[in-house]
Amino acid sequence: MIDITPTSQIPIPAHFDSDQVGQVWRVPYQERLQEARAWAQQYDIPSASKDTFCTCLLLVDVQNTFCIPDYELFVGGRSGNGAVEDNVRLCEFIYRNLAHITKIACTLDTHTAMQIFHEIFWINDAGGHPVPLQTLITQADIETGKWRVNPAVVESLGGDAERYVWLKEYGEHYVKTLTSDGKYPLTIWPYHAMLGGIGHAVVSAVDETCFFHAIARNSQTHYELKGRNPLTENYSVLRPEVLYDAEGKPIAQKNSDFLKTLLEYDRVIIAGQAKSHCVAWTVSDLLTEIQQTDPTLAEKIYLMEDLTSPVVVPGIVDYTDSANAAFAQFSEAGMHIVKSTELIENWD
Numbered sequence: 067m068i069d070i071t072p073t074s075q076i077p078i079p080a081h082f083d084s085d086q087v088g089q090v091w092r093v094p095y096q097e098r099l100q101e102a103r104a105w106a107q108q109y110d111i112p113s114a115s116k117d118t119f120c121t122c123l124l125l126v127d128v129q130n131t132f133c134i135p136d137y138e139l140f141v142g143g144r145s146g147n148g149a150v151e152d153n154v155r156l157c158e159f160i161y162r163n164l165a166h167i168t169k170i171a172c173t174l175d176t177h178t179a180m181q182i183f184h185e186i187f188w189i190n191d192a193g194g195h196p197v198p199l200q201t202l203i204t205q206a207d208i209e210t211g212k213w214r215v216n217p218a219v220v221e222s223l224g225g226d227a228e229r230y231v232w233l234k235e236y237g238e239h240y241v242k243t244l245t246s247d248g249k250y251p252l253t254i255w256p257y258h259a260m261l262g263g264i265g266h267a268v269v270s271a272v273d274e275t276c277f278f279h280a281i282a283r284n285s286q287t288h289y290e291l292k293g294r295n296p297l298t299e300n301y302s303v304l305r306p307e308v309l310y311d312a313e314g315k316p317i318a319q320k321n322s323d324f325l326k327t328l329l330e331y332d333r334v335i336i337a338g339q340a341k342s343h344c345v346a347w348t349v350s351d352l353l354t355e356i357q358q359t360d361p362t363l364a365e366k367i368y369l370m371e372d373l374t375s376p377v378v379v380p381g382i383v384d385y386t387d388s389a390n391a392a393f394a395q396f397s398e399a400g401m402h403i404v405k406s407t408e409l410i411e412n413w414d
Contacts, residue, residue: 295318333366
């Protein structure tokens with residue numbers, strides 16, 4: 067067997083093809099099963115259960131819908147190819163550090179048609195719907211009547227005429243709450259990460275890498291769904307954007323169980339898409355919970371600077387600066403900003 071010294075990394079398996087990372091294809095699981103077992107034996111990679119220092123790699127929304135060019139919400143960043151470039155480095159990082167990653171957890175943005183951030187949910191007096199990516203619904207829009215909740219969605223949400231009154235009031239409350247809480251304005255997004263659709267799936271190359279890790283380390287990849295509640299956005303995996311209706315009644319809840327799971331690890335590495343939205347809000351909510359519990363826990367969080375990109379829609383929005391500002395704040399709070407090319411052993 068080849069000796070893995072503290073400063074060495076396992077090589078990248080020959081099956082990995084960086085040119086395929088931006089494509090969708092079928093993973094040959096049975097072939098990878100045999101290769102991963104042989105790889106673990108060749109490089110003396112132990113089962114994850116033997117780890118005395120446990121590391122969780124949290125991959126936020128590394129799905130086709132965000133990571134494949136020409137899919138619904140491809141995160142191109144300022145380079146125009148950000149998510150693909152990130153995922154090439156991500157796969158290489160996992161392969162090289164198989165022995166150091168105890169568990170991989172993937173969040174999955176998960177949506178259906180009738181949700182508050184989709185065009186069908188809103189209507190104007192002319193019967194038109196807001197244009198995805200080009201429409202931010204503000205408090206002023208609600209107050210002037212520019213947009214209102216579409217009564218046609220009520221039945222699909224299990225309601226009637228009386229329910230519509232509540233839903234209309236809730237729509238007004240929702241937008242106001244986003245404003246008062248300092249959240250992003252309500253963005254009308256294209257249909258994306260649709261449950262049952264190909265956009266919902268993890269990127270093929272990343273899925274292959276996670277499977278290879280699962281077999282080599284005998285560590286089941288964890289999948290955490292988020293975003294199914296029709297009444298709120300859910301950028302963060304730890305909590306939705308809005309928790310209560312206008313009367314203070316809960317419409318959603320925090321993901322306390324997953325938070326507890328993450329904080330049980332000695333180290334949590336975070337990567338994924340998008341840096342300005344789901345990654346930033348997940349880390350922000352994680353930091354809020356940490357500061358309320360034990361601020362020193364921030365020191366166990368590592369943010370992969372080169373494995374995430376911000377939302378940039380040329381000529382419409384560019385969240386690069388706000389994403390970088392958020393990461394700077396996380397760093398000031400004690401979290402570590404690292405790159406995938408750095409040896410894990412040198413992080414501390």
